[in-house]
Amino acid sequence: MKKEFRKKVIGDRKSKDIEFINKNSSIITEKLLSLECINKANNIMLYLDFNNEVKTDDLITKLISLRKIVSSPITLKDERKLVPTQITDLHNGIKIGAYGIREPKNDPNLEVNVNDIDIVIVPAVAYDRECYRLGYGGGYYDRFLNRLRKDAITIGIAFDLQIFDSVPKEEHDAQLDYIITETQILTPRK
Template sequence: MMSKSEFRNKAIADRERQSSEEVELKSQKIFEKLTSLDCIRKARSIMTYIDFRNEVQTRQLIDYCLSNDKNVVIPISVFKGRQLIPSLLKDPDSELQISKYGLLEPKPEYVRVFDKEKLDVIIVPGVAFDKYGYRVGYGAGFYDRFLSSIDNGAVVSVGVAFELQLHDSVPHDAFDATVDMVVTEDRIIKICNKG
């Protein structure tokens, strides 16, 4: 079996081979599946990443949430300590800038720290997922730490991925957090009874 880093590198290469048209079309299908979920429709506060490097696109979900009076919360990556700080986003067109790590994050004056215990849904990116809810991320453990730190048992974590990122099994460790469901352009896989 491949090591986690070999698996990660192959999965990133597979994802990067998709054309921008494929990414856009598949992301649209994923968005439609997401907005069919009760947990999304009923949520007051949804945390989502902002896509980067051929990830599943999230702008449509952000716009949907804002137009339906939902709180949109985005992660700020703090590399010292490898933590995610949730921040409320009100206007994606004016409040964001590219961080030194190449990620879109709030400008300092628009950082509004949001209580992670008040999140209803967390949209989780990943390089690869499996049908048991395990994921392979970029290797820094930000989401594993964040998901494990939430005490609110009602929050639903939703991994979003292209079908080519979904595997029967991915390499994982005991401390890796799982997601409650995985949504691809072709299907919704519920790992537990949440959502």
Template sequence: MRTKKLIREEVACYRKSASRKEVESKSFEIAQRLIKLDSFKASQAIMCYMDFKNEVMTGYIIDYCFKHGKRVVLPLVDSINGIKKVVPYEVVNLENDLMPGVFGILEPRKDSARVFNVKEIDLVIVPGVAFDTGRNRIGYGAGFYDRFLEAVKPDCTKIGIAFEFQIYDDIPVEEHDIPLDFVITEERII
């Protein structure tokens, strides 16, 4: 089995080589699959993330949520008592409620977005570097999302969105890793 480090390197190469047109087209297909899921339709508060460096583009999803009266929650990695954590913030306007944060990734502004109760989130769209057919994920290595997912309510739906090249048969899984409920690519729902 490949190591997490090797998988991260492989996926980074694929992502760098993907054209903007390809990323946009496949992201739209993934968004269409996602919004048709019953669990998505039933969710009122949806936590997403802002895409970065050829990740699946989340703008379609966020826009759909705004247009259909769903509450949009985005993550801010913040230091609380010296420990970095994902803190959910509700946003109502992307222009006013976001600013460039770590690595230039857009994140909620503390002065305009408001902290959102993690127990009120119905569905979380989880970023990841790679996923497997068992719905496990490899993140970026900091463990922020694994710790965050431990805090969501038990019936919160956890969904990974990824391009097909990010899907492996098996990836290394550690005890603290939390499997997802679905992984959606441009070709299938796992």
């Protein structure tokens, strides 16, 4: 069930042209930057976009210009673990890592302590209206999010086409604090 659902949503997202991706990524970036929690945060982890995901390079550049500590995960496949690593240079400080996804170059001096992270902007294949995410199937982010401080904020960014009334989920799947799309900001009903 999850596998087929994932495949369909990724296919729908991949079918969108670059104009759609760029325009809506820009709208989502502006919405994110207007959130009070983003403005108050010092330390923000987010993903480097891949495969027609919401683009994050512009967001990263803007967050760095606001003097935020910005990190992205290095994926350790053998340990099935994410290591948040600070981005200091979006052009020369990035390499292609596990699964063909861009990630910061490995520099132990730039590793970020999980307890210092205020906000994590999370990738996903799809989300439901209660802010549960359907990831790519490796469980990396679900395990990582469980290690965050209790007051850390989790945000999913996606295009409207990735939002559903419900997504296949299991007990360990993470519920996020916000989902932001080009037309809406979702929060879990309390």
